[in-house]
Amino acid sequence: MRMTSAVRSAKRAPLLQVVKSAVATIGAWLIAGWLIPGPLPVFAAIAALLVVLPSVNQSFTKAIERSLGVIVGVVIATGLSLLLGPQSWVVLLAIVVAMLVAWAFRATPGMGNQVAISAMLVLALGSSSPQYALDRILETLIGVAIGIIVNALIVPPVLTAPARRDLGLLRAEIAASLDRLATALPTAQTPAQLQGLMVEARLLRPMLAAAEASITAGEEALTLNPRRSQRGELVEMRALLSTLSPIVTQVIGMTRAYFDHYDDSIADEPTVHAIAEQLHRAGHDVRLAVQVADVAPEPSSETSTIPALTAPLRVKPPASGHWILIGSLMEDLRRIRGNLVGED
Incomplete structure (x- = not known):
């Protein structure tokens, strides 16, 4: 072999x-x-x-x-x-x-x-x-x-299709990771479920690297290429990747914080339920951002065209001892919203 x-x-x-x-x-x-x-x-x-x-x-x-x-x-x-x-x-x-x-x-x-x-x-x-x-x-x-x-x-290669595919797959996995974390927050989790949540979040890193490599290959293929009509599409993909890249870091950080600070009483924290709702909204807006850029491999009929993260989440200080976890989740959620709406 x-x-x-x-x-x-x-x-x-x-x-x-x-x-x-x-x-x-x-x-x-x-x-x-x-x-x-x-x-x-x-x-x-x-x-x-x-x-x-x-x-x-x-x-x-x-x-x-x-x-x-x-x-x-x-x-x-x-x-x-x-x-x-x-x-x-x-x-x-x-x-x-x-x-x-x-x-x-x-x-x-x-x-x-x-x-x-x-x-x-x-x-x-x-x-x-x-x-x-x-x-x-x-x-x-x-x-x-x-x-x-x-x-x-003789038909010089134009490698935009692989870049579009890998960026769309990255989008789907970021949104899925946000939804998985949002579903997990208000419910009790077993050690195996927590470990699976962490493993799936870490898969975002190689997917981000694959999307970066595909876009770079596409840009290189169009350099000195007579068929440059699709250069604008790659510029949009590069800009979208710049938006998604920090979100990958934030999603992994939020999942890690939840994994490290988990206990069964977290599900009873009122603020956690509000954060979970915002994570679902963030997943919606990630899908929407990619569809607007026309790089999603399969447009989702479930995603509306109206951004869900219309305003920052404002909560009172947590009533329990989970203020470190709540603060970490809130800060990463703020950064995700800032990237999606262009404030950061």
Whole structure:
């Protein structure tokens, strides 16, 4: 099982990505071979293959890394060959020098490997003449250019759907957590129920991270992408995530405070019943905020279009010894309302 997971991805790459890579590689091979007669255009084909990535922005970044790596590697190989002659051990020396140069300039791992590979290929496959080195550099530039063009023209990815899905799921779980806490407050709870309440609240953290990653991926996919019409939608999603993110912290904090300070007499505290009602209203407004932004995966027919948290909750000091818990719940509820209505 471990060996299989080491060589197989959990998710299959889209077939379109394979098609784009093949088109870019073939195109780079044919065009570079036509423009630069001589050895097989291996550098162009490799460059095009490596540059076709899931987004145009990633392709552009990879193209810069690839081009600079090839230029530095070719220059190192040519210089060492002219200085030391066509000796077999010069290939090994060029690899070591290339790695040290990349390390000295703090190059990325990808660029460092590219410098060493380019130096080795130049010495192993061809001559050390300046003209040969120049041809390989031009060949690489042709390959990366074709890779970027193909990636931009053949249905560039627009990753707004995963961001919309993950943000909608986060919304649903925040509202559900608020409702679960609201239902638990005025009733007696068993230790198992309290533990389950805490576990479910903590699940908000990975869901928040997933929504953040999806929105970031969507923003990256639209950078340098000709299909930028959905950029405004991602801006709205980012703003909504900024609203929901602190609410996640507050919901987990409220659940934790209830878990830590629970005793059976809490359900008899009049203020707790009022807070429970406000938590249900907060869950309603969380659902409403996401529906207004049009990112809910399935609009809820049970959610009205009128905000429920229309005014802050005002209560008298608790009559029992639960003032620490009541104060903590009230403060977090105040912050949730402030985030939803834009006061914080």
